[in-house]
Amino acid sequence: MINQSRLIQTFLDLVAIDSPSGHEAAISQDLARRLAALGGAVESDEHGNLIARWPGQGGWLMLSAHMDTAGADTGIKPQIRDGVIYSDGTTILGGDDKSGVAAILEVIQSLQEDGAPHPPLEVVISVSEEVGLAGAKLLDKSKLLACRGYVLDSGGPIGTVVISAPSQDSLRITVFGKKAHAGSEPEKGVNAIRVAAEAIAAMPLGRIDAETTANIGVIEGGTATNIVPDEVHIRGEARSRDNDKLAAQVVAMAAAFQDAAERNGGRVEFKITRSYNTYRLTEDTPVVAHAIAAARRLGFAPVLKASGGGADANIYAEHDITCAVISTGMVEVHTPHEHIAIADMVDATRLLAEIVMTS
Numbered sequence: 001m002i003n004q005s006r007l008i009q010t011f012l013d014l015v016a017i018d019s020p021s022g023h024e025a026a027i028s029q030d031l032a033r034r035l036a037a038l039g040g041a042v043e044s045d046e047h048g049n050l051i052a053r054w055p056g057q058g059g060w061l062m063l064s065a066h067m068d069t070a071g072a073d074t075g076i077k078p079q080i081r082d083g084v085i086y087s088d089g090t091t092i093l094g095g096d097d098k099s100g101v102a103a104i105l106e107v108i109q110s111l112q113e114d115g116a117p118h119p120p121l122e123v124v125i126s127v128s129e130e131v132g133l134a135g136a137k138l139l140d141k142s143k144l145l146a147c148r149g150y151v152l153d154s155g156g157p158i159g160t161v162v163i164s165a166p167s168q169d170s171l172r173i174t175v176f177g178k179k180a181h182a183g184s185e186p187e188k189g190v191n192a193i194r195v196a197a198e199a200i201a202a203m204p205l206g207r208i209d210a211e212t213t214a215n216i217g218v219i220e221g222g223t224a225t226n227i228v229p230d231e232v233h234i235r236g237e238a239r240s241r242d243n244d245k246l247a248a249q250v251v252a253m254a255a256a257f258q259d260a261a262e263r264n265g266g267r268v269e270f271k272i273t274r275s276y277n278t279y280r281l282t283e284d285t286p287v288v289a290h291a292i293a294a295a296r297r298l299g300f301a302p303v304l305k306a307s308g309g310g311a312d313a314n315i316y317a318e319h320d321i322t323c324a325v326i327s328t329g330m331v332e333v334h335t336p337h338e339h340i341a342i343a344d345m346v347d348a349t350r351l352l353a354e355i356v357m358t359s
Ligand SMILES: [Zn+2]
Pocket: 066, 096, 097, 129, 153
């Protein structure tokens, strides 16, 4: 039986441990201790990624979540109002993804208490998911025994199963102009900020179509108001669940920079890095079919969702580990309004237990 008060206490304890991406030492140690206390054979790599295994019958099943939280928020003070857990309003809550971690811990403990049969379990808790899935990328996937699993790292009604996620390209652009005194001879300069501004204003951004998005997120440049700036650094991204559309979008963004640079006599360096690759499951993919059936048995309406964001599942898919991402009930993640209803946390955990027992 899922123990609601224990589940909530675990969650509250986890969110109180600071764990912005890249600063996971404390949470990694805490989780290693918890996994070992549940009888798991725990391995940690030099980055803090954790793998823990329990024997069982049948084929290995991975249960995964990430231990880091988005942004730089620390000192999270969870509060419960009307059955919903919030932060104090000044930080994120960290339900992304500690609700997933807490659900996994509670499922393992309750299965043990009930003596319920289950497949051999491989729990993978990654670091630095929020910074380009960096922890899952660094994890030595050749160590993993499972070729199927569930990643608890989505919002949406309980019963939500993510069946596809985009590819993402990360973009680093440097615009070069020419320095000049802004007051005495501006005509000798090429204003790199102006080149960047013209390019960004001209390019397609935001929602491009149902499966494609693009963003310019960071811009830095210039040194003083009286100097025509000769260098601007820009970071952006583009995503699509269709790799041809993604390529076309990135070409359009590069062309906008190139055109603006040529018009103004500047120069552009445009670097593209593939952050992760798209994947696509169907309702017949065994992990999806299992989740749908388990949701129906518990009375939750299954919702198959195409996501606009990547998850560790994208990285595992590249290594032939088929994972469905499922909802933990987290809402408005990455904002100070983030919250999670206790009833949803309990239902997500009950659903995970049902999935595990029947996998
Ligand atoms: Zn997450």
